[in-house]
Amino acid sequence: MPGQPAFLCDAMLGGLARWLRAAGYSAWFDVHAADGELVRRALEQGRWLLTSDSGILERYAVSEGLVGCVFVPRGLSVLRQLAHVIAALKLPLRDCRCMDCDGELVETPLAEVVQHVPAKVKDVCTLFFRCRGCRKVYWRGTHWQSIRGRLRRAVELAAALADAGERPPS
Numbered sequence: 001m002p003g004q005p006a007f008l009c010d011a012m013l014g015g016l017a018r019w020l021r022a023a024g025y026s027a028w029f030d031v032h033a034a035d036g037e038l039v040r041r042a043l044e045q046g047r048w049l050l051t052s053d054s055g056i057l058e059r060y061a062v063s064e065g066l067v068g069c070v071f072v073p074r075g076l077s078v079l080r081q082l083a084h085v086i087a088a089l090k091l092p093l094r095d096c097r098c099m100d101c102d103g104e105l106v107e108t109p110l111a112e113v114v115q116h117v118p119a120k121v122k123d124v125c126t127l128f129f130r131c132r133g134c135r136k137v138y139w140r141g142t143h144w145q146s147i148r149g150r151l152r153r154a155v156e157l158a159a160a161l162a163d164a165g166e167r168p169p170s
């Protein structure tokens, strides 16, 4: 994914990591990583650090701008967290990644995944995907439409944030 921003979320932002993946961005999340470890990984891997912990902003690599960091205010719903990040970095929606493992989804013929697809889905869906990482099978059914609907809502919220001049420092 050259040129695409990728993310590392702090322990409070696991839900946000999943939704960033749905929006098409690689997002890692480690509930056990200490602040210093998060900053070091973000620096090494060129990932944006997303945090609700103002202490991380004081870290040298962050305060000096060596690591890109977006502070996500506490108390926001996960959709508003996502809108905040979309607004801060002007992110377009991209093709979904696996919400569970961050893997890339690859379009796959139904015949190859048919044993994982419920009968009623086979009748109504034509596009199927498999995660390169955990092998989970996805299809463009009602659940997928609901996820895309929430993502579009986050983009609308982000546009409203930008219009209101509430753009966070990035």
Ligand SMILES: [Zn+2]
Residues within 6 Å of the ligand: 098, 099, 100, 101, 102, 103, 131, 132, 133, 134, 135, 136
């Ligand atoms: Zn996966």
